[in-house]
Amino acid sequence: MIAVSRRSALVGRRLAAVVGAAALAVGGGTLLAAPAHASTPVNFATHCIPPAVAGLPPIDGTSTASITVDNTTPNVGDTVHVTYTLSQAAASNPTDIALPADVVTPHAVVVLGGAQTGTIAVTGPKSNPPLPGKGAFPPLVMTGSFVAGSAGAITLSPGDYTIHTSYVLELDTVCTVTNPPAPVSETVTAGSSVPVNNRAIALGSTSGDPGAGVTVTGSHFTAGATVTLAGRSGANQTADKATATADASGGFSATLTVNDKTTTGIVAYEGASYDPATAAGPAGYTVNDNTPVPPGAQKLTASVSPGSLSMTQAGDAVTMTAVDFGDGGNSTGALQTVTVKDYRGGATGWSLTGKVSDFTGPGGTKISADKLSWTPACATAQGSPSTCAAGTAGPVGSTGATLASAPDSTATGGQFTVDAQLSLDVARFSSAGNYSGVLTLTLT
Template sequence: MSNRRRRRLAAVLGAVALAAGTGALAAPAHALAATPVDFATHCVPPAIAGIPPIDGTTNATVAVDNASPKVGDKVTVTYTVNKPAASNPVDIALPADIMTPTGKVVLAGAQSGTVDVTGPKKNDPVPGKGAFPAFSMSGSFTATKAGAITLSPGDYNIHTSYIMELDTPCTVTNPPAPVSGTVDVTDGGGQVNERAITADPASGNAGERTTVTGSGFTPNADVTVAGWNGTATTADKITFKSDAHGAFTARPKITDPATTGIVAYEGASWNPAAGAGPVAYTVTGTPPPAGPSQKLTTAVNAGTLSMSQAGDGVALGAVDFGKGGASTGALNTVTVQDFRGGPAGWSLTGKVTDFTGPGGSIDAGRLSWTPACATKAGSPSVCVAGSATTVGGAGATLASTPNGALTGGEFGVDAKLSLDVPAFTPPGAYSGVLTLTLT
């Protein structure tokens, strides 16, 4: 099988895998059991895969680590897709650890909203024509009001890093999906954790920065923003102080390819009760090379606007006394080089003197031309030939280029010449001077 064919199949496989699921990831051991529910799912593979949307049934559960929290407690939720909507449609296997899931859990009842959940970039190899195993994603929310809160699986997305970076969003066809779990919140007098963060952009190449904005933190407190790999923080960390209102803006550099989210917290280590997140973040490329580095610089010098010509004499065709008519020829090719590298275009004009000879003169207004202009490949500008017109002593435009953000290039300019000689012009040689001006 050709490499091109394999890459095509790999892209298709990656897209279908996104719609279906990733390698098995067990739910945290402390998560409480939840009710598996079925719901219709609509998954849209990337356009490059060349396959239609996948409509099927997803079976999932939403479990929590504490089903009876008090107001102010942080509750960790685990969204597990037990049975995806599709399976591997071809014989080529997918490798391990290429898929990163993210999704949302929908809250209703005493507290409404959604919880962002992320999973680690970890999956078992998927055999050709094999079923996709389950995958899990986790996140947390703070209980803010006493009463029963229902939890339902929501939309999810799988990002794959195999051959190319692909995303396939899978949405609940008829939201909300059935309730999978319930949390009964009691009013224990606890303080609500109002800390919150956002990350923009939510993805980037390894080594790029994102802007994390936080609110609700303790004023003037030490705050750490860190990468999150689905179960723990990564080495991508930055620590600073919140402002007098408990807000901050940070620009962490995310380099760990295993990062699936970002968290922020007060204290020496991650603590959901004194932190916020995770919010989803996807690393889309490999880290920059490690070790010593050297910054390389160069310069491009601006040149000049100039022209040259293939010759300085043109012999027009002879005409007969008593008949006269068109005495024709061709302008020697003029080469224009615009190496200035600026925004200005140029204009090449010409004017001619009267043609003088032994029997008098032929008026300059009887010379006309039909210009032509060719642009050398790769030139930023495109040459425009002037109009077919009379040249005369007043002159006319032979060729030009327009102004632009970046102009320049090399151009070849030609013209067909025609002198209209009166029928009874006295015999002899007549000559005039055509002067070209480049501005």
Template sequence: MGPTLRRPRRRRWASLLGVTAVAVTAGGALACPAGAAGKNVDFATHCIPPAIAGLPPIDGTTTANVSVDNTSPKVGDTVKVTYTVVAPAAGNPTELDLPADIMTPTGKVTLGGTQTGDVTVAGPKKNAPVKGKAPFPSFSMTGSFKVTKAGAITLSPGDYNIHTSYIMELDTPCTVTSPPAPVSETVTATDGSTPGNQRALTLGSASGNQGDSVTVNGNGFTAGATVTLAGRSGDKQTGDTATVTADAQGAFSGSLVVTDKTTSGIVAYEGASWDPDNGAGPAAYVVNGTTPPTPGGSQKLTTIVKAGALSMSQAGDAVALKAVHFGKGGPSTGALNRVTVKDFRGGPAGWSLTGKVTDFTGSGAHLTDPGAKIDAGKLSWTPACATKAGSPSTCKAGSAGTVGTSGATLASTPDGTLTGGEFTVDAGLSLDVPAFTPPGTYSGVLTLTLS
């Protein structure tokens, strides 16, 4: 298809979806907000734009700053953390102007030194309008953590996600290429006069869609205690709750399904109801897709497409190759049992199906040499691969040739903006049997690996 046909299609996509796509920009760093502590640090960032935007994964540099409300806390104190992305590694790739207040950022701050872990942070859905091809503006996210150990605790900016709510709900996750990022702030904690509440929790993610589960990890709780995990909306508890049991060290790991769209944080506590003295949190959390319907009688419709897994199945687990004669030898041929690959992950990664084979060892009443074998390097294959209609990816068969113990590629699909689909993989097999191989039955194991 020539350029004159592609260009209008791009305009149509841009008019509908380009407003929520992002791309790496070469724009300079913005000034850090007034009054922020810590120092600006730069780190390499890998961003994956929404698949529907038609952009490949992109790499850039993020400038960020981490500040705290107390640089000299005591053990048991709660420290408020502000993660400011001064210059995101992303911008508006289209000519269209983006409206205000469509962007909700979430992220993590990495703790190091005497206390380790991640602090989830979230920002409000508030941004200035963004001109076409312009860098995204600076944004800030807040969260908190409880000090559990005395000493120097370092804070580094971590992964962040830009969620946009305009026509569609889309995400652009940006990860630190070589974690951890440089240290932006350090707090020095001292032992308090009283032990205080040592309970603390961390979340596996700072955001999710309605109905998603979030991993909640805790420590410092009473050994063997029943701990309630709950969503919070401001100063009220939502209906989303779950219970876990702390282990002998007072730690736990559980999950909470969040269905209340007003949830802004998650807590964990012992006892019948939330009590800051017997609990931890709230840890910042944002439920995506909560944009109210636009005015004028329109209705916003929302659905969720959940990612699946990469899997394979095969039609059988045994192949009988054609017999050859002693003194003649030659190719002992057959066909690999058909393999079906299903890639329902919905991400940018392709897959590779490889195989390797062991030596063929002999057995049978007529085999006079119990150590007789046929070398694995004698097995070769001729791969073939077919793609089911409608699949985003196209399967490519591996090269014909030797399999051997080192292995060879049977089939693969490339990385792309959006990958996936269903595929069938076959191969003709041929074992080159030496002419005077002792009579008997020879068996080898062909192992296939999907990655």
């Protein structure tokens, strides 16, 4: 079963709701402890081929290595720097010749698994103490990097390595993993970057005559930043501009003089140009048309009041399918339908994102948040100015992913129906019982 709790709150343009917790029934048994993986030295069988000139047979032995990274929680697109430390090689100096310092160069690969597959080439400097003939190689350190390309847990295992010696002769000892892949030594959890923009503005008035000043009060901007205040006319910026400086708490108060009669809103942003993802507003503003009425005529004025950006849910509980102990597999379900209403008018789109907690089961056992994936779908109601787009299918995770969105445009708004198929990857020997996690949706 999946039991879900729900809460919602609207703050400015932002709405968050806890929409679901999956309580998953799994057949009886015991839970196998999760394998240690963070910076863990691992042993693995290795088959080494000494250089032919040494006249030695192949060597089958045990290597010990560990993988470390500079960032265990990158976002997709971030570069992760990797260090492969071979603390014990299965082979040794293949000759009877003593080697002087700094003549040994190691090369290797790190094997990626899980959410991202492939290999990383790593290499080390010539940095070794003097070695006696047939002496054991010292610990060898190699470095490289990769770009996180997929959200979720990415495992790193030590792979094949080559030890090159440059003294008298150029010799290579080539060692391969006997039963690849080697055990996992490190895991990084990559998340989809879901930017949080808390910047907000409030206007001292919502209308005024041409040339009137309106007080703009801002909050949650970067302390000390120069903030541009500007009028907007649909998707375009008008010539009405002013600047303010955010104080130590990120707030400001300034006056913008509005002359353009086509102005429909006011925005505030940092940087050289307006970016709706990091700006505040638009806050609705109307310029009064005080053009004189000709004799014998009557001026007729009608108005449309802007509404809000909101969402509702068809329910707050999701029941997912059970899986059997010993088999594991995917526990599936469907997100309760979310209805988004964008009744603000103007030119700003919206984004609906989600993140999930770990699933907690019997005795505090857990299924990691990155094991939940979704396949989003989004439908636009007839007549809506905007068209929504479903997010990319894949892991949700604790850092979040996009469920659906609608872009900025000359005219935006409408009603949208958002759904998603859910799938939780359950390990074969997870403890029997119910597992619950909380999926939180945020509309901005």
